Amino acid sequence: MNKTLILQKIKDLNVCVLIPTYNNERTLKRVIDGVLQFTNSVIIVNDGSTDSTAQILKNYSQLEQIHVPENKGKGNALRVGFKKATALGYEYAITIDSDGQHFPEDIPVFIEALEQVEHKNLLLIGARNMEQEGVPGKSSFGNKFSNFWFWVETGIKLTDTQSGFRLYPLKALDKLKFYTNKFEFEIEAIVKAAWNDVVVKNVPIQVLYDESERVSHFRPFKDFTRISILNTCLIVILLFYIIPRNLFRKLKKKGVKRFFVEDFLGSQDSPTKKALSIALGVFIGLSPFWGFHTVIVLFLALVLRLNKAIAFAFSNVSLPPFIPFVLYASSKMGQFILGIDYNYTLDMFKNGFEITDHLKTYIIGSFSLAIVSALVFGFIGFLFFSIFEKKNAALQNG
Structure with missing residues (x-):
């Protein structure tokens, strides 16, 4: 030129x-x-x-x-x-x-x-x-x-x-x-x-x-x-503005049904990627990083190129109404692994039980529960999305 x-x-x-x-x-x-x-x-x-x-x-x-x-x-x-x-x-x-x-x-x-x-x-x-x-x-x-x-x-x-x-x-x-x-x-x-x-x-x-x-x-x-x-x-x-803003914009533009199919179910993502997103969300949600779950899960989903909507949704297993159940399950898992018994009951955790009194038991149990649950939910998610993908493909071909 x-x-x-x-x-x-x-x-x-x-x-x-x-x-x-x-x-x-x-x-x-x-x-x-x-x-x-x-x-x-x-x-x-x-x-x-x-x-x-x-x-x-x-x-x-x-x-x-x-x-x-x-x-x-x-x-x-x-x-x-x-x-x-x-x-x-x-x-x-x-x-x-x-x-x-x-x-x-x-x-x-x-x-x-x-x-x-x-x-x-x-x-x-x-x-x-x-x-x-x-x-x-x-x-x-x-x-x-x-x-x-x-x-x-x-x-x-x-x-x-x-x-x-x-x-x-x-x-x-x-x-x-x-x-x-x-x-x-x-x-x-x-x-x-x-x-x-x-x-x-x-x-x-x-x-x-x-x-x-x-x-x-x-x-x-x-x-x-x-x-x-x-x-x-x-x-x-x-983490706190751009990703939530983009998800909200997509939801507003596409509507709930289309957003659920395309972004939550991730119609363009493979079943493996979606299952890994579920596993990540569950693992972080059950981990003992209270107050940082959202930041950590969004950051890792971003870095690992996973489905952010799915990972974020499943990290909310630790929403306030579920916290007593999560703490109780984590502590019971910790007792099982350490071979001890503190006679925990669910009512204790519903009534403000001080988890710091048995912090070692809780942390060990929390990570163990997070790993096991991530594997289980990830596997179930893989089966679900694989079946969903096959049915979707059959409908499109038919």
């Missing part, structure tokens, strides 16, 4: 290029000149640079520039840039780092990918080859770490979630609330975008790590800690 055609497509798709920069005097000019080969719709955010960045930018007075008085972080620079781009009427912003690791020649890759999809609510992340020679080990590890947590939080598998070479849908971002201002913003942005029905995908790009001129402002300990705290917060939001 020639440059003239790319220039026109960038204009037609209403795309700008956003360059956040902080003390990258050695590479900034090369990056800007490279971008100008494809478009003049450029916004530069000078994030409080203390080197010669301001002097370099004087040579580009024709471009939109924002000068932040003092360094506030890449996330803040991007958010300021997005706000300006939206105000100028752009619909998309391609972000490119100013440290020279990205090739402006890859801008057409994003434009072609955007043009090819009918669903324009799209966020593209440039996927670098992290296995190539010269890539710092800490960058490769950090990317794998980030990829894993993005998968846990969204269910989407990507090969690169840390690249700063991206295409953002500005209208979609404008509807979201963000709270971070440093490097972790780029993670918050893609996770929250995915949670709100934005398609997040990778596109292949080139990368150059030239340690003789590249300046990295990533602080391993501080920024890694910030990212870890953010991921913890995102997991909590996922």
Whole structure:
């Protein structure tokens, strides 16, 4: 695709290029000149640079520039840039780092990918080859770490979630609330975008790590800690808000009957997967992790790719009305295993029996009961779903 055609497509798709920069005097000019080969719709955010960045930018007075008085972080620079781009009427912003690791020649890759999809609510992340020679080990590890947590939080598998070479849908971002201002913003942005029905995908790009001129402002300990705290917060939001919200939306959209068949019975899941979901739910529900059953079962169902609706439903064997029965059964199981007898009765547990008096007996019995019950209910569930699937298939073929 020639440059003239790319220039026109960038204009037609209403795309700008956003360059956040902080003390990258050695590479900034090369990056800007490279971008100008494809478009003049450029916004530069000078994030409080203390080197010669301001002097370099004087040579580009024709471009939109924002000068932040003092360094506030890449996330803040991007958010300021997005706000300006939206105000100028752009619909998309391609972000490119100013440290020279990205090739402006890859801008057409994003434009072609955007043009090819009918669903324009799209966020593209440039996927670098992290296995190539010269890539710092800490960058490769950090990317794998980030990829894993993005998968846990969204269910989407990507090969690169840390690249700063991206295409953002500005209208979609404008509807979201963000709270971070440093490097972790780029993670918050893609996770929250995915949670709100934005398609997040990778596109292949080139990368150059030239340690003789590249300046990295990533602080391993501080920024890694910030990212870890953010991921913890995102997991909590996922478990207590996003998953319940999505289940409620499906229930409202499909109705009770269709939701029960498609999501609870999981018509697209295998009998084995559904049986394992039942087993997980029963095991967690009967385990002694009181107060954390919902968090644990949803997290494990998410990580293990099981049916969340089924696992959650069967974890509720420990709802308040059933608690005395669960405690009694667990304690009796513990007595049996340990070969002792405390003469427990069900009425004792209904009347506020202090289980802590015989904690060892209860914990051993609780885990034992959870394992046995999970196996039994999982096996019964497998038989039920196998029969249900066969009958369903017979009806469809008939």
